[in-house]
Amino acid sequence: MMQLELDDIVCPIGHHFRGTLTRQPxxxxxxxxxxxxxxxxVLRMYTEGRGDTDRSEIAGLNxxxxxxxxxxxxxxxxxxxxxxxxxxxxxxxIKYEIExxxxxxxxxxxxxxxxxxxxxxxxxxxxxxxxxxxxLAS
Amino acid sequence: MSTDPSLSxxxxxxxxxxxxxxxxxxFTLAFVLIAVSLVAFxxxxxxxxIVICVAVLLLFLLGSRxxxxxxxxxxxxxxxxxxxxxxxxSTPTVVYCRRPKRVRDISPFNVECLLVCEEKxxxxxxxxxxxxxxxxxxxxxxxxxxGSTEGLVAELELEIxxxxxxxxxxxxxNEVVWFAEFRISDAQLPRDEHTFVIKVAPVxxxxxxxxxxxx
Numbered sequence: 134m135m136q137l138e139l140d141d142i143v144c145p146i147g148h149h150f151r152g153t154l155t156r157q158p159x160x161x162x163x164x165x166x167x168x169x170x171x172x173x174x175v176l177r178m179y180t181e182g183r184g185d186t187d188r189s190e191i192a193g194l195n196x197x198x199x200x201x202x203x204x205x206x207x208x209x210x211x212x213x214x215x216x217x218x219x220x221x222x223x224x225x226x227i228k229y230e231i232e233x234x235x236x237x238x239x240x241x242x243x244x245x246x247x248x249x250x251x252x253x254x255x256x257x258x259x260x261x262x263x264x265x266x267x268x269l270a271s
Numbered sequence: 272m273s274t275d276p277s278l279s280x281x282x283x284x285x286x287x288x289x290x291x292x293x294x295x296x297x298f299t300l301a302f303v304l305i306a307v308s309l310v311a312f313x314x315x316x317x318x319x320x321i322v323i324c325v326a327v328l329l330l331f332l333l334g335s336r337x338x339x340x341x342x343x344x345x346x347x348x349x350x351x352x353x354x355x356x357x358x359x360x361s362t363p364t365v366v367y368c369r370r371p372k373r374v375r376d377i378s379p380f381n382v383e384c385l386l387v388c389e390e391k392x393x394x395x396x397x398x399x400x401x402x403x404x405x406x407x408x409x410x411x412x413x414x415x416x417x418g419s420t421e422g423l424v425a426e427l428e429l430e431i432x433x434x435x436x437x438x439x440x441x442x443x444x445n446e447v448v449w450f451a452e453f454r455i456s457d458a459q460l461p462r463d464e465h466t467f468v469i470k471v472a473p474v475x476x477x478x479x480x481x482x483x484x485x486x
Contacts, residue, residue: 182445266433
């Protein structure tokens, strides 16, 4: 069982998504025969809408699991300047997700993903949804 | 995008050349004429190939009459913009400039600018690749310009929307493009238009940030 706790699901360009990645040990936590070997954590951008999908890995981290398959580590995934922002347009939607994928020996990899929001620099506290910015009530 | 050293823009600015300039149109015309003559000559003979090429040429001249007349008397226009992309919600000032080929008196003139944000996507349908475009933001700005040693010069304050459109985006199948379409009305200059592509950064202007809104 994997858990991905984020300090905030919103992050401006040029900052980091921070949080903690936790995986419960297999069985009783004493066994050293876990099939789980490592976890890859990825911040991914992808498009939806009328056009063909564009998809890219924005940032990634690798963590080795302990012999019983357990793990609890803090992480920080950078959103580099020049990355697209989350966008809900007419023909195009740009979405972000953080995915944790456990490498399991001789088995289908275990995946867990959470949707996140990348906002323009200076947009923290202004956005609670993808761009465009909602008009402020006058 | 290129610079013209003769105009020597101030530091931290650059001069944009228009997209789809007359030079590009001329190359396209030359390509079309060659293609038409290559196809028409073997099937219809020399005479008909010449007739078709002349017809294509006349259609082109008719369609871009104003641009051709303007290009004879005036150099290509340029737009002086900031060398860094504009923020969402910012109000930048840009300078439109067009020099005559010969010295002439220039009376004040009207300038119209249509600022556009356009989404452009490509997708495959069977074996075809299709393109779809949608304008998601459009705003018109009017101003006046004057004659100077640089020719026609007009300063315009634009307004990049924070509420509509998106920052410039260039992915293989999905694009967001901001551009400004300039039209000049003047007795000495035929009404032709030019498009300049500008860059918008994923940065929110300070005026729209938390605690700084105009209430």
